[in-house]
Structures are given as structure tokens and as C-alpha cells.
Amino acid sequence: MSLPFSLFAKELDRIQRTKGHSAKKAIVALMLRDRQDAETVLALLLPHLDQRVLQIKDKVLARIYVDALGIEGTTSAARLLDWRNPAFITSGLGDPALSTVDFAQSLYSVIRDRISSLSLQSQPLTVRDNSLDRKTIISFFVANLNPTEHKWLSRIILKEMKLGITEKTVFDAWHKEAQDLYNITSSLSRVAKDLIDPNVSVISNSSVSLNFPFKPMLAKSVKSLDSVEKLRQGKAFWIETKLDGERMQLHKSGSNYKWFSRNAKDYTNLYGAYKDQKLARHIHVAFLPTVDTCVLDGEMMSFNVSTSLFESFGNLKTAANLFNADGETATSKPVYIAFDILLYNNKSLLESPLRDRRKLLSMILKDSKGRIEILSYAEGNTTEDVVKALDSSMMRREEGIVVKNPDSDYLLNDRAGEWLKVKPDYIDSLGDDLDLVLVGGFFGSGYRSGKLSHFMCAVIDDSSPPDQRRYITFCKFGSGYKEDQIEEISHESEGHWQAYDHVNPPAWFIHPPTSKERPNMIIHPSHARVVTVKAAEVVESTQYGSGYTLRFPRFVTVRQDKDVGDGLSKTELEEYIHNNEGRMQSRRFGGGDGGDFDGKGKRDSLKKVSRRFTAAVVRAEYQGVKVERNEKLDEIFKGMEFCVIPGAVINVEGECLKHELEREIMKHGGTCVQNPQADSTTCVIADKILLKVANLMKEKVRKDGTKEKLFDIVKAEWVLACIDSKERLPFEPRYMLFASNVTKKHFKKVNDKFGDSFTRDVTVDSLRELFESLPPRNFHTTKRNLGPIEEIETRQKQSKIVSEIEHKYGLETNIARKFRNFSVYLDLTDTIFVSSKMLGAGTVDVNGVVVVDDGDDQGKDKMMEEITNSDYNSVCMLEPEILSRGGQVETVLGPWTTHIVIGSAEVDYPIRTVKQQQEREQLFLKLLLFYPQRHLRRPNIVSTLWVKSEFEN
Incomplete structure (x- = not known):
């Protein structure tokens, strides 16, 4: 490169300081004016597009610099190794216009004043050769580069330039067809060499090149189902499963094969280059003999042989290596799922509609179970079809669905909206909101450096004493909020956050010691806040104390109206998982199961569904009976207020008896409410423990520290027994689903340990009931019972x-x-x-x-x-x-x-x-x-x- 690296680094500084797209583009164009050096300059400006893998991340690079500088054990070394820690972020690092710090800025501050500056031509590029000794190279740079050059060298190595420009801006500064050619070839070298003359056009038509990776068509993330309506335009659409694998393009040329990822990484060595190698040998026999050349688009998946289920993306490389080593006896193996064809016998199909491409694919390729398969699709016509498909996808624990226009062309590197990916977290009208306690935080990087950018939430361990409450970690979220909301979420400026010591964690913080999800900071619940988090589903996880976590969690809001004690408890979480089979409750259009829905994507919280006092939204079983319909017979229940829980009182046919029981109570002088009040309600009527009943059985502490009165929860049998005997009977253990502390003390005074009253005469029926309620004796011994x-x-x-x-x-x-x-x-x-x-x-x-x-x-x-x-x-x-x-x-x-x-x-x-x-x-x-x-x-x-x-x- 004829341009000295010192001048190149200064130009990069100038691009970063300059405001405005046109002005930045003009500087890039000047840097590319020497057309012979274009490949090198493009590679340095767009290192993330360079396919050479350095396998160096910030921690590795920091360690190399610490060793090369000989500063082990110093404050400077700590600043490099822990550069995200806000304690090391000081004013005056690098450009004063920068309000945040990253690794490169930290490196600049450490090296500044330590080394001299020399002019350098092309030597920095040698660091890109992964075969050389890295420490030796960095040591050479330490002696020959100034701090500014080191700052940009580290950004090139880490492939994070932070110039404030896109790759399109750089490509446009080079040639008007540069972006299109890169989409087709994924090669910076070809972009530089084939487009060296800015006045010559090399792309006559849109086509992929055999054995050259292209930038695939992408699916647009859906924020509302209005996008599906726009896509539909009165016509049918296709619904496919969103696969949890690696996007992979397959290039076939006779008996030779090439495999490329979405980012143009060559995986040919892993999956086979010839018809008798690795996975390729099974793929080759699936094609018709008439297929000479073709390019397929699809997804590489990991298949577990023992469970006959597809595994997550993280298992893919392991599965491929197992299959290559063990062959047919491997416990996991890769499977290629094809869903598009872009080239057939040297003819481009990019401008053919999807339905024609898919038809051709099914004609030339035979499904080979567990080898290569064609992704199936279902036809949909309404948004309700999308909701049903997404719900089924969640039940199968899949990532989501993809909705496609069957008349669409294949648009390289495009996310215009002909394909839509629908994940549960993308739809505001789907998913429940969970009110969780925020207990931990993680430092961010880039523009979030020095701040808590991701947060850890917990559920309340309701089995712990109220004065020694424990909080069990449950999930981590880092999306759904804007930069200016971080302080609202964390209230970090109040100074309550403390560094987390995973070796000696506080007693209230229940988190696996071996978890990889370790927060940098934690906050005691007495200073914490309740936040509402929305997600797709609850999944098992060993990384959190609860044994579960949320998939696709997203922040919704801070619950300023709630205390920490109002957060979701472990018992409520377990009941929720049981009732929903691990998935979040889907909202149906126009209302339905899982809570109230207003048709505009707004949801009610799982912990507390806000009540709307209109008959249109209150289901019948939650409404009280009309007083004027009841004819009063006597005063058995005079002065008593009852609350009959919906769904907790049913007959043998499973029919709800709530209204019938309320009418009987009111006929005999009692009153009924729909929500019990501690200061007025005499008892709650329920025959089984539902979520609402379980909540009423829990001890609650008011803001002033006093405890709320617990309710007596009585079976409907007691009400009917009172009516049959025409008198108000005292509470007895046999009638109780749950007894308050006051009632328990009374029972101990008037009953024996089996519930038999000291004062009331026994009858045949009451004795039979008493015997039936006695705890069964367990006659097990060490000799095993071999009964039926x-x-x-x-x-x-x-x-x-x-x-x-x-x-x-x-x-x-x-x-x-x-x-x-x-x-x-x-x-x-x-x-x-x-x-x-x-x-x-x-x-x-x-x-x-x-x-x-x-x-x-x-x-x-x-x-x-x-x-x-x-x-x-x-x-x-x-x-x-x-x-x-x-x-x-x-x-x-x-x-x-x-x-x-x-x-x-x-x-x-x-x-x-x-x-x-x-x-x-x-x-x-x-x-x-x-x-x-x-x-x-x-x-x-x-x-x-x-x-x-x-x-x-």
C-alpha cells in the first residue's frame, strides 16, 4: 500500500470526526483514488467483510498487548483487560468528541506516551496472517506505531471500525456496481479487480456465480401483523417453519460441491467437496442425473439420532464432526434443508417466482430423510392462519415461522418484505407480560460502555421467610428499551449497585455458581424495581437459579405502581409453566384466552390483569348474579360476605356452580362480592386450588410492615350443609380448603388432631367422613409390594x-x-x-x-x-x-x-x-x-x- 499507515490512520480519524454522509463519502473516495491499492484499502475499511479469520477477540488482543508492553500487574494492564469497567473510563481518552469508550480507545490511552511514532508502509497488514507469531508482531508494532495507529490497528483486527458509515457508502465511493457485485460474489477481491474502471459496467444481468458465495435474500422482522396483510394483498401466502440452524448455500458442479454460509464462510471441508466425501456423498445421489449445475439456498441443521429431533444451532459443528468421524453410527449428524433454487444447469432463476422455483426444486431433488430434505410449507389466507401457525410452532419449541409471497423474485441481500419472519417476540398482540424483580446488571460495550446495558431478573422465593426473602434468578434482557431509558430501569445514579462476587454471593441472591451468565453488578431487592418483561416462551435452563428462563425476552416497562413483593413468585411461575406447557399464552385477535386484549396489541400483566368494568369484556363466570332475581327465604347468612371463586366450584359434570351458589347464599341473607376484601369478606368459597385461590392463601405484607389478614377458604359443602340444617354451622376442618391462623388456633381448642370435635355429637355420616379424611397409613416395608x-x-x-x-x-x-x-x-x-x-x-x-x-x-x-x-x-x-x-x-x-x-x-x-x-x-x-x-x-x-x-x- 503506497499510502503510509500513519496517514491512513489520520484519514480514519477524520472520517470519524466528520459529520454528514456526503462528507464522509468524499473522504473515502480520496482514499480509494489509487485504483491499484483498492483491494487493500477496501479490506482495511471493511474488515468485517474480509473472509480471513484471525480468531482474535478483545480479551485475547488485550493479553497480547499486556505481554508485549511488559505491564503485567499494573493499572494499565487492568484497564486493558477489563476495559468495560466504568471505573477505568476517564475523561480525555482519545478524541474528546467521543462520549463513550471502547477497547481501541482504552488501548490508545495505555499506549499514549509509551512509544514513539514511525512511518510504516504495508507492515501492519502482516498481522492479518494468522500463521505468524502474534506476540512478535505486536511487539514490532509497539516499537513502530504511535497511539493513534494502534487504535485503528486494533479496530481492524477486531473488525469493528465504528466509522459511522455503512458498507454501501464505501462501495458507492468505489463503483456504482460494487454493492451488486459483492452481493453476487461476496468477494472484496473481485469488487476491487473487476471494477477497477469506474466507467465500465460488468453486471449485464442479475445472476449468481457458480462456486462463488452470494448474499442471500433475507426475511424482514415483523412488528405487527399489518405487514402480513400488506404482503397478502388478497392472495394466499406460504408459511414455513423458521429453522434454528445455519443458513447454507450449496453449489453443485457435476460431482463437485461447494458449501458457503450466509457470511460467505467456506464450509466445503466440513461437508464434503466431492460426491464420495462426507455429507456430499449422500446429497449427490438425491439429485436427478440430469442435474449438472445448480445453486441451492437452505439451512444446515443438527439432527439427534437417539431422540429423532433437530437440535439447536450450537450443536451443528459438533454434529458434523461426529458424522465425519463415526459415519452412520454417529449420535448426531448434519441434515441439509433446502428451500430455494437459484441456478439450474447454468440458467439463473433469480427472476422466476418462488412457486416456480420451488416446483423445479421438488422435481430435481428427492427427499432423503436425515440427509437432504425440502422444507415443507402450508398455505395461508388470513392473519388468523399466521397466529395458529405461530402457536403450533411454539408448541413444537421452534423459533417461529416465515411468511413468503409465492410470486416473489429472489432479491440478493434484500430484506424488502417479500419474506417475513414472525417470532413470538415480534408480535405485540402475542405473549404474556411477566412482572419480575430486577436484581443484576451487565456492562455494555461501544456506545453503552461504562453503563449497565443488559439486566438480570429474578422471581421471589415464596418459601423463604418474609424477613429473609430470597430471589431466584430467572432471565436476562437487553432489548425493548432506548438509551435514555437505562437510568429509569436501573436508577444507577442512586449508588445502590454493588459488584457481584460469584465466589461469595449474598444469601438473598440464588444463582448457579457455575453459570456463564454472571452479572457484573447486583442490587439489593430493597432498592430494586419491578419491571415487565415480554417473551416468547419459558424454556429450561441450567444458567439460572429457577431452572428456567425466557426465550426472546424484551423489556416492556418499569412498574412504578408495584413494590418488590408484587413480583412474580416461584410458585406462580411453576403453575404458569404447568398451565401453559412452557409456552407464553397467545392472544387471539378480538380477545380470548390468556388475558384481556384490546385489538391494538396491548396486553395485561400476568401478575395483575387490569379490570375493565364493561359487560363486553367481563366473562359471564366473573360477573355477579342480579339481586333482583333472588327471593330471600331466611337470614342464615345475615351479616356474612362471601366471595365464590370462578371455576373453583363445579359439579360432577364439570359445570361451574358459581352463580347457583351465589343465588343460594343471597336467598338466605348473605351478600356476595367478586373480589374479597380483608376488612369485610367473611370467607372465600372454593373446592380446589386455582391460581387466584393460591394467591389468597399467601401471607402479604403491607407497605407499613403490617400483615394482611388471611382468608378462610371454605368448601361449598359447608354452605349447602348450613342450608340443609337451616342454621349457620361452625367451621370444621372437614369443610376447610384453607384456614387462617385465627381459625387454626380455634380448631386446636375444639377439635382433636384428626378434626373430631370435642363438643359436637358424632353421627354416622360425620364419622364416615372423618375416617375418609384420615391420613392413609403406609404399609410399605423393605419388601417390595408387587400389587397390581x-x-x-x-x-x-x-x-x-x-x-x-x-x-x-x-x-x-x-x-x-x-x-x-x-x-x-x-x-x-x-x-x-x-x-x-x-x-x-x-x-x-x-x-x-x-x-x-x-x-x-x-x-x-x-x-x-x-x-x-x-x-x-x-x-x-x-x-x-x-x-x-x-x-x-x-x-x-x-x-x-x-x-x-x-x-x-x-x-x-x-x-x-x-x-x-x-x-x-x-x-x-x-x-x-x-x-x-x-x-x-x-x-x-x-x-x-x-x-x-x-x-x-
Whole structure:
């Protein structure tokens, strides 16, 4: 390069300082005036388009500079290695016009005053050769470059120029066809060499070039479903699954193949260059013999052989390497999903409509399951079709959908709107809002450097004491707000944030110590705020304390009207996940399930749905009965105020009895309200625990520190018993779904521990009810019960009754009953005994290891024989320990099973290797794939070590 790098760096400074698109473009044009140096200048101005991979990020480069400068252990070294920390951001770094700092500015401040400045021609370019020793090169630069040159050299290496110009501005300064040629070839070298004469046109028509990567057509992100209406224009559209893989273009030339990513990275070595290599050998046989050359657009996916499911993008490279190493025995393998064809036998198809291109694709390519497949599509006509497709996509845990105009041409590097990608977070009319407690923050970079730019939220651990509340981390968000909203969200200027020490975290902050999502700062909940976050779905995650996180989370607003105690609790989160099968509740157009919807994309919060006092939006079961329709009969309930919870009182046919019960109450002198008030409502009527009932059972603390009165929650049976006896009966334990502390104390005075009254005469009916309500005795011993399935189900029902009684009377904390909700299958035998209810309509072929046991004698005999000859004594010894802690141990794996306990190979199975034990786990995972309810409830597979640790904790 004839232009000295020192002058080149000064020109870059000038571009950055200059305002206005035209003025910046003029400087770029001057830098490109030497047409022979264009390739080098373009590569330095647009390093992110240079396909050479340096594999150097800011942390690696910082370490190289620290070593080359010999400043290990100094403040300057700390500034480089932790450049995002606002403590190192001071005024006067570099250009005073810059209000933020990045790595390059930090490097400038460290090197300034340390080195001398010398003129340099083309030497800096050698750093781009990844084969040279990096420290040696940087040491050379330290001795020969000035601070400004180092600043721009580091930006070139990191491929983050921050010039305030787009690649189109640079291309236009070079040649009017530069952008188009780059879209077709993805080659800066060809742009520089083929367009050296600014007056010569080289693109006669729009076409992709065989074996040269192109910039693919892109889908536009949808912000509202109005975009679908514009796309539709009264015609049908296509709906495809949005794939979670890597965009990949396939170039076929006879028996030779080329593979390129969306960013023109060459993956030919990974997927095969010839018809008998790697994945290409399976692709080649799928084409008709008449196909000589073609270019396909598609997505490379990772397929898990054992689960028969596609995996996330992060597993793709691993799957490809496994397949190349192990071939057909690989546990994961790459699969190419084609959805477009752009070149066929040297004829360009860019200007052909999508429907014709797809028709041709299906004619020349045969679907080969697990090798190469053609992406299917569904035809839609209305926005409701889009909502249904998106909802189905969420149920399948997919990323979303893509809506395409079947009459559209293929537009290179274009996102004009002929293709629309619809993710759950793009649609304001879809998804629930979660009110979460903001507890952590992450430092940003670039224009957000020195500020908290991403935030961590938590749910309240409602099992912890109110005066020692714990907060369980749940998600992280960094979008949905503007720069000027960061202070509103974080109120960082108030000084309450503290550095997070993951080695010694505070007791209130529950977060996995091995999590990769470690906040830089945390804030105590007493100073925190409640924020509303919107997302697509809830997914499992080991990176957060709750075991779950949000997919596509986005900030909505700060809830100034809510205290920290009003945030979402862990119990409410778990109930929400159970009710929605892990997905966020979709809003239907014109109102519907999941909360109120006003048709304009506005939603109500999951925690508190704002009430609209109009009959048009209040569903019938939430309305009170008309007083004038009731004829008063007596005064049994005079002076009493009731609240009958919708959906919590039903008859055997499943019909809601709310209105009927309210009429009976009012006929006998009582009054009814739709929302209970602590100072006036006598009791709440409910026969089962719904979300609203569960909330009423929780102790709440007012702002002044006083506790709100808890409600007595009474079964409808008490109301009917009062009416039958024509008198107001006292509350008794048998009538209570939940008792307040005051009522509990009263019960202890007038009843024994089984609820039998000291003062009221017993009757045959009341005695029968008393016996039925007694906790069932557990007759399990270390000898396994080999009874039929009906006996197992009976025990499960009895155990559930005990748990409900314990919950009703606040006995959940009893450590002796820690396993009260556990139904354990101990892996004692080589044969797995499973109920047919666990298998659905499928058939299981696992080499005879699995026996379907529904209580027949043959299954019992085989089971007893294997147990008698079992060497797995340490697993068997767990049974009395589990039983003594309130758990159930069953001999058959079924829908009731909550845990499958497999021995730890190094402790429990001396006759089995670790590999054999892993195979055993895989066998259970394979078996669980047949369980029809696996997405709603599936057993946890744990080791004996885990169970023993639970005993000790």
C-alpha cells in the first residue's frame, strides 16, 4: 500500500470526526483514488467483510498487548483487560468528541506516551496472517506505531471500525456496481479487480456465480401483523417453519460441491467437496442425473439420532464432526434443508417466482430423510392462519415461522418484505407480560460502555421467610428499551449497585455458581424495581437459579405502581409453566384466552390483569348474579360476605356452580362480592386450588410492615350443609380448603388432631367422613409390594390426599416428609417394568429389556425372580429411607412416577462400567419418548448419589 499507515490512520480519524454522509463519502473516495491499492484499502475499511479469520477477540488482543508492553500487574494492564469497567473510563481518552469508550480507545490511552511514532508502509497488514507469531508482531508494532495507529490497528483486527458509515457508502465511493457485485460474489477481491474502471459496467444481468458465495435474500422482522396483510394483498401466502440452524448455500458442479454460509464462510471441508466425501456423498445421489449445475439456498441443521429431533444451532459443528468421524453410527449428524433454487444447469432463476422455483426444486431433488430434505410449507389466507401457525410452532419449541409471497423474485441481500419472519417476540398482540424483580446488571460495550446495558431478573422465593426473602434468578434482557431509558430501569445514579462476587454471593441472591451468565453488578431487592418483561416462551435452563428462563425476552416497562413483593413468585411461575406447557399464552385477535386484549396489541400483566368494568369484556363466570332475581327465604347468612371463586366450584359434570351458589347464599341473607376484601369478606368459597385461590392463601405484607389478614377458604359443602340444617354451622376442618391462623388456633381448642370435635355429637355420616379424611397409613416395608396397577394408583391418590392436608394446614416444611410428593422407580433389575399407560399407542423395541406390566402374574414372577437375584443392594437400601421421608416406591414405571433412580456406576454398580451405566440412562430416555404426556410431566432421571445428598440436606 503506497499510502503510509500513519496517514491512513489520520484519514480514519477524520472520517470519524466528520459529520454528514456526503462528507464522509468524499473522504473515502480520496482514499480509494489509487485504483491499484483498492483491494487493500477496501479490506482495511471493511474488515468485517474480509473472509480471513484471525480468531482474535478483545480479551485475547488485550493479553497480547499486556505481554508485549511488559505491564503485567499494573493499572494499565487492568484497564486493558477489563476495559468495560466504568471505573477505568476517564475523561480525555482519545478524541474528546467521543462520549463513550471502547477497547481501541482504552488501548490508545495505555499506549499514549509509551512509544514513539514511525512511518510504516504495508507492515501492519502482516498481522492479518494468522500463521505468524502474534506476540512478535505486536511487539514490532509497539516499537513502530504511535497511539493513534494502534487504535485503528486494533479496530481492524477486531473488525469493528465504528466509522459511522455503512458498507454501501464505501462501495458507492468505489463503483456504482460494487454493492451488486459483492452481493453476487461476496468477494472484496473481485469488487476491487473487476471494477477497477469506474466507467465500465460488468453486471449485464442479475445472476449468481457458480462456486462463488452470494448474499442471500433475507426475511424482514415483523412488528405487527399489518405487514402480513400488506404482503397478502388478497392472495394466499406460504408459511414455513423458521429453522434454528445455519443458513447454507450449496453449489453443485457435476460431482463437485461447494458449501458457503450466509457470511460467505467456506464450509466445503466440513461437508464434503466431492460426491464420495462426507455429507456430499449422500446429497449427490438425491439429485436427478440430469442435474449438472445448480445453486441451492437452505439451512444446515443438527439432527439427534437417539431422540429423532433437530437440535439447536450450537450443536451443528459438533454434529458434523461426529458424522465425519463415526459415519452412520454417529449420535448426531448434519441434515441439509433446502428451500430455494437459484441456478439450474447454468440458467439463473433469480427472476422466476418462488412457486416456480420451488416446483423445479421438488422435481430435481428427492427427499432423503436425515440427509437432504425440502422444507415443507402450508398455505395461508388470513392473519388468523399466521397466529395458529405461530402457536403450533411454539408448541413444537421452534423459533417461529416465515411468511413468503409465492410470486416473489429472489432479491440478493434484500430484506424488502417479500419474506417475513414472525417470532413470538415480534408480535405485540402475542405473549404474556411477566412482572419480575430486577436484581443484576451487565456492562455494555461501544456506545453503552461504562453503563449497565443488559439486566438480570429474578422471581421471589415464596418459601423463604418474609424477613429473609430470597430471589431466584430467572432471565436476562437487553432489548425493548432506548438509551435514555437505562437510568429509569436501573436508577444507577442512586449508588445502590454493588459488584457481584460469584465466589461469595449474598444469601438473598440464588444463582448457579457455575453459570456463564454472571452479572457484573447486583442490587439489593430493597432498592430494586419491578419491571415487565415480554417473551416468547419459558424454556429450561441450567444458567439460572429457577431452572428456567425466557426465550426472546424484551423489556416492556418499569412498574412504578408495584413494590418488590408484587413480583412474580416461584410458585406462580411453576403453575404458569404447568398451565401453559412452557409456552407464553397467545392472544387471539378480538380477545380470548390468556388475558384481556384490546385489538391494538396491548396486553395485561400476568401478575395483575387490569379490570375493565364493561359487560363486553367481563366473562359471564366473573360477573355477579342480579339481586333482583333472588327471593330471600331466611337470614342464615345475615351479616356474612362471601366471595365464590370462578371455576373453583363445579359439579360432577364439570359445570361451574358459581352463580347457583351465589343465588343460594343471597336467598338466605348473605351478600356476595367478586373480589374479597380483608376488612369485610367473611370467607372465600372454593373446592380446589386455582391460581387466584393460591394467591389468597399467601401471607402479604403491607407497605407499613403490617400483615394482611388471611382468608378462610371454605368448601361449598359447608354452605349447602348450613342450608340443609337451616342454621349457620361452625367451621370444621372437614369443610376447610384453607384456614387462617385465627381459625387454626380455634380448631386446636375444639377439635382433636384428626378434626373430631370435642363438643359436637358424632353421627354416622360425620364419622364416615372423618375416617375418609384420615391420613392413609403406609404399609410399605423393605419388601417390595408387587400389587397390581390399581393398588399403585390407590396409593398415589392417598399420598396426594396427605399432601393436600399438609398443605392445607401449613405442614409443608416438615423435614420428615421431605419426599411427600415423590413416587420413585428404583432401577433394581435389568428388566424395566413399565405400565402400558406410559407407552400410549406406540410400540417399544428395546431388545426385550422392557416388560409391560399391568399387574399380571407373569410380570410379577419375572420381577420377583430378578429382585431375588439382584446384586444392586445399595439401590435397594434407598427404599426404607425414601419411605421414611414420606415418599412412595413403586415397582412399575408409570404416569405416577416422578423420579427414576439409577445407581452411580462408581459406587453402586461394580459389575457395570461407566459406559454401560450411560447406556442405561439412554435406554430410559428412549423409553420416555413413548410417553404421550412427556411434554407436560416426565420423570426425572437421578442417581443414588443425588438421593443420598437429598437425605443429608
